[in-house]
Amino acid sequence: MNKKLIGGVVAVALAAAAGVGLVATEKRAFETALRDFAAAAPEGVSIEADITGSDFLSTEFSVRIGEAAGNFAARWQGRAEYGFGTVVRASLDDRRDLGRVLADMGVAGFRDELEIEWAPWRKEVPVRWRTAGFDYLPDGKAGPGALTCTVEPLRFEGAVKDGRFVRFDYAGEGFGCSAGGRQQLSVKDFALCYEEKAAPDAETLKHLAPLFPSEASLRVGVISGEGFSMKSLALASTLAKAADAEKTGKAEMSDKTQKTAAGEKPDARWRQTFDGAVESPVFENAAIGDRIAVRLHLEGLTQTLADNLVGLQVAMLALGDESLLAAGAVKAVEDAFMRGGLALNLETLSLEHKGERAEAAGRIAFMGDAERDRAAAFDPNRGVSLGALSVSVPASMIDEKTAAPFIESGALRLVSGFYQSHLELSTAGVRANGVPIF
Secondary structure (H helix, E strand, O other): OOHHHHHHHHHHHHHHHHHHHHHHHHHHHHHHHHHHHHHOOOOOEEEEEEEEEEEOOEEEEEEEEEEOOOOOEEEEEEEEEOOOOEEEEEEEOOOOHHHHHOOOOOEEOOOEEEEEEEOOOOOOEEEEEEEOOEEEOOOOOOOOOOEEEEEOOEEEEEEEEOOEEEEEEEEEEEEEEEEOOEEEEEEEEEEEEEEEOOOOOHHHHOOOOOOOOEEEEEEEEEEEEOOEEEOEEEEEEEEEEHHHHHHOOOOOOOOHHHOOOOOOOOOOEEEEEEEEEEEOOEEOOEEOOOEEEEEEEEEEEEHHHHHHHHHHHHHHHHHOOHHHHHHHHHHHHHHHHHHOOOEEEEEEEEEEEOOEEEEEEEEEOOOOOOOOOHHHHOOOOOOOEEEEEEEEEEHHHOOHHHHHHHHHHOOOEEEOOEEEEEEEEEOOEEEEOOEEOO
């Protein structure tokens, strides 16, 4: 036999053997992961994972997730296919558990598909989910005046790494609700996106609520309903370490909370920036303006504050007491505000209308010492500064009769065609141009 032919046959045989080995490895890894997933059910949750069919290139399975001591559960039927990467596809089982009672809940026509790709050489696991849309009757039945909602096609695409989503894009063509022939709400073209910009370090991952650089955004095309509407809504958020923010020329204010005992590592500090804009907002059938925009940032965010808030959420779920979250969250934020240097910087809040622009900017922060100034903070005759805001509004945007009493008192000043005021905030009240107004 020709040596080249023998070499080719050997190469093909080796490739086939490698392929067989890879498929067997993938199959074993998936079925082990399925059993481990069921065994790792958190307290109060029941997870059942069963293999319902299997051949060399695929595994059919069923996963049921529900309450450990209750009747609520949802079941998915799926199939994993092997060969140079595992592809898992699953859909909600419409014959049992949640799928069977969807009709009783007023949901009609719901069909979905979840797709997950895995391969040993991938650092991230792609995850995709989609549904062609469905109808929903909140009252559970149709009628002449019944509220009827329609959800148009939805999709979700993301990537999982180290057990968490590091990127996702959730988008929909829209949804709307109507009753008695009248539109109650309509939302068209929306998308929610998130991306992790840098992996957290191992120490950060030990915390309940890891903070690390990330970006998120929300976009909505058109929103309308009874008496209100807007042509577009756009929000964006960026989270970064304070040190990273300083490199951009926006240094954090130094404060005594950064000081720690010898050898003690200070709590890492973070900055959260928000940008938002609304086009053509209408409220109660009255146009508010052509555009409203805001840019602000929170500084002094810490891992401790994040852990405290997540810990409260966990406790609320365990005890079933929502008041615990509200009261605890207020206390945690108050403590961070008075002792931890938490502050809000309003870089700009603007309203544009017919070519003119009203604007406000300022900073809200506790300017005193939490211990030394405690008495002054709660004394109505003294108070502690909480920052200041400057406001400028074109005279054309405020009726003269409305502005007159504020002009007379000095709370507003008319300067070059703009009503202007400097607001000073304190624990004792608010002053406008030095005039007490609250």
